[in-house]
Amino acid sequence: MKLFRKLLIGLIAFILIIEVMFYVFKIDYLLKAVRITYLNGHKTAFLEDYKYFSNRIIEKSKTAQPWNIAKNCNQVKTTEKLEKLHQKIGTVAFLIIKNDSIWHESYYDNYSKDSKSNSFSMAKSIVSAALGKAIMEGKIKSLDQKVSDFFPEFKVGTSAKMTVGDLSSMASGLEWDESYYDPFSVTTRAYFDDNLRALILGLKGITAPGKTYKYLSGNTQLLAMCIEKSVGKNLANYVSDSFWKPMGAESDALWQTDRENGIVKAYCCIASNARDFARFGKLYLQHGKWNGNQILDSAFVAKSITPRFAASPQYGYGWWLSTFKNKKVFYMRGHLGQYVIVVPEDELIIVRLGHHDIKSTTGSPHSDDFHEYLEETYKMLQQVKK
Numbered sequence: 191m192k193l194f195r196k197l198l199i200g201l202i203a204f205i206l207i208i209e210v211m212f213y214v215f216k217i218d219y220l221l222k223a224v225r226i227t228y229l230n231g232h233k234t235a236f237l238e239d240y241k242y243f244s245n246r247i248i249e250k251s252k253t254a255q256p257w258n259i260a261k262n263c264n265q266v267k268t269t270e271k272l273e274k275l276h277q278k279i280g281t282v283a284f285l286i287i288k289n290d291s292i293w294h295e296s297y298y299d300n301y302s303k304d305s306k307s308n309s310f311s312m313a314k315s316i317v318s319a320a321l322g323k324a325i326m327e328g329k330i331k332s333l334d335q336k337v338s339d340f341f342p343e344f345k346v347g348t349s350a351k352m353t354v355g356d357l358s359s360m361a362s363g364l365e366w367d368e369s370y371y372d373p374f375s376v377t378t379r380a381y382f383d384d385n386l387r388a389l390i391l392g393l394k395g396i397t398a399p400g401k402t403y404k405y406l407s408g409n410t411q412l413l414a415m416c417i418e419k420s421v422g423k424n425l426a427n428y429v430s431d432s433f434w435k436p437m438g439a440e441s442d443a444l445w446q447t448d449r450e451n452g453i454v455k456a457y458c459c460i461a462s463n464a465r466d467f468a469r470f471g472k473l474y475l476q477h478g479k480w481n482g483n484q485i486l487d488s489a490f491v492a493k494s495i496t497p498r499f500a501a502s503p504q505y506g507y508g509w510w511l512s513t514f515k516n517k518k519v520f521y522m523r524g525h526l527g528q529y530v531i532v533v534p535e536d537e538l539i540i541v542r543l544g545h546h547d548i549k550s551t552t553g554s555p556h557s558d559d560f561h562e563y564l565e566e567t568y569k570m571l572q573q574v575k576k
Contacts, residue, residue: 219382220373226382234370235381235525237282237307237545240461245444246426246454248434248462255438255481257465258291266573268296272566279527279559280545282307283464286567287539290472292465294570299545304441307543309460309467310524313445314410316429316470317456318358318508320417322478322490323432329420330354333493333507340416341391349395356399357413358507359498363397366406370525377407386448386455390415403502407457410508414456425454436485437469458524464541470522471530471539474509495520504555512556514564527559540567 226242227234268276268284276284282301286294297303309316324330333355338345344352348363356362369375376389383389390411414425421428426445434443443466446459473479474495478486494507495518504511512519514533522530527547531540540563548558 219379219384222382222384223373223378235308235310235458237526237543240306240308240444240446240459243446243459244448244450244452245446245461246424247430248426248439248443248445248460249430250440250442251435251438253438254440256440257287257468260288260291260293262574263292264294264296266294266570268294269566269569272562272570275559275562275566276544279548281542282545283541283543284563285464285468285539285541286570287468287472287541288571289537295464301543303463303465305463306441306444306461307463308458308524308528309462309522310458310526310528311407311410312467312522312524312528312530313456313458313460314407315508315522315530316433316460317410317414317417317425318494319433319470319473319486320425320429321354321358321413321508322486322494323428324417324420325490326487327421330417333358337412337416340419341412343391344395347395348398352395352399354413354416355507357409357416358494360403360405360409360505361400361498362406362409362412363395363399363401363404364393364406364408364412365396366393366408368406380407380411380457381455384449384452386411386453387415403499403505405505410457411455414454418453425456433470433473433485434466436483437473437480439466439469441466464543467522467530467543468539468541471532471541474520475532475534475537475539510556512560514561515568519564521560523560527557529560529563531560531563533564538567538571540564 226239282299284296325332334353337352352362367375368377370377380386380389390408393408418425441463443460443462445454447454474491477488478484478491495509496506497503497511509520510523517533517535520532527544529542542563550557
C-alpha cells in the first residue's frame, strides 16, 4: 500500500512538472491540443471539434431562401466508383446543384442537411469575400492598401510593403510553417492558442511580399484582423450582415474563437452545412449578385477567380483554381477534403464534406479526390442525356 501511494505521488508530481514545463517553454497550448484532439481519437483537427471550442454565431437570415429542388432530384444513382470513394474516405455530405436547383443530395455517418461540420480552410474564401465587401463599402481603400495602415507592427522590414491583397492571394512573405500534423508548428499553435492576435502580430517577414505564392494560414488570419479594424465589428457579425443574411442562409453557423469572446480563427473553422456553404459558390457563379442585388463587386469576384501569378495558376484571391475538360473551375477547399466546387460554364456546384481526402499522387496542387468528384458527377449528369 505504501509503495502504491509513493508511485501515485510520484506520478502526480511528474504530471505537474510536465505541465509547468509546458508553461515555462510557452507550449501550454499542447495541453488543449491533447485534450481536444488526441483524447478524442484523432491525430488532427476533426469535423465536429467546434463543440470543444468557444464560438461566435454567424446569424442566419430571418427570411430563409431554401434551395430549389430539381424535379428529378436523386433519380440518378451515385456511380459505383463515387459510392466506394464516399465510404473509403468518410464523406458525410455530397451535394450537386445544377441550374440553381439541388439535383443530387446524399448524407452519411448520421449526418443530415442540417448537420454542422467544420469548414476548415473553406473559410479563407469567405474571408476574401469579406475583404471584397469592405472594399466595396469604402472601408478598405483597395487590394493595394498596406497592412501597416491597420497594424503598425508591420511598418518595418520587408513587411512594410505588404498589402491586404498580398494576404488574400497568399503572397505575404511572412514566416509560417503550414503543417497540420506537427504539434510544434505555428499552425497547430494558432489552432489551440488562446491569444491568436499576439501570435499573428509577432510574425516576421522573411521574403519580399507580392512576388510569389506561398499558402500560409497566417495570411488569412491577419487579413481578417485588418477587416475587423476597418469595419468596426467582429468578423462573424460582418459575414452575417454582408452574406449569410442577404443570401437567405437557413441555419446559424458557428465560427471558432481562440477563447471566449475572443477573435475568430478566420483561416478556418466555420461550422455549417452543405446547403449553406454552397451559397458562396452560387454568389461567385453569379458574379457577386444575389437575386438581382449586387452584394459583392463583380470586378472583385472576377479578380478573385483569376490567378495572380502565372507560376501559380492554382490560386487567385482566396479561391482555388483549376480546369476540367477545358472548362474553368474555381473552388473553396478545406483540410480533410471539404469542397465547394463551381463549374460556371455548366452552372454546376458540387459540395463535398467529409472526414478524409486523398492527397495528390501526381504532384498536382489539387487533391486526387477533387478530380474524382468532378469525373463521377459528370458521369451521373451524362445519364440524364441518354
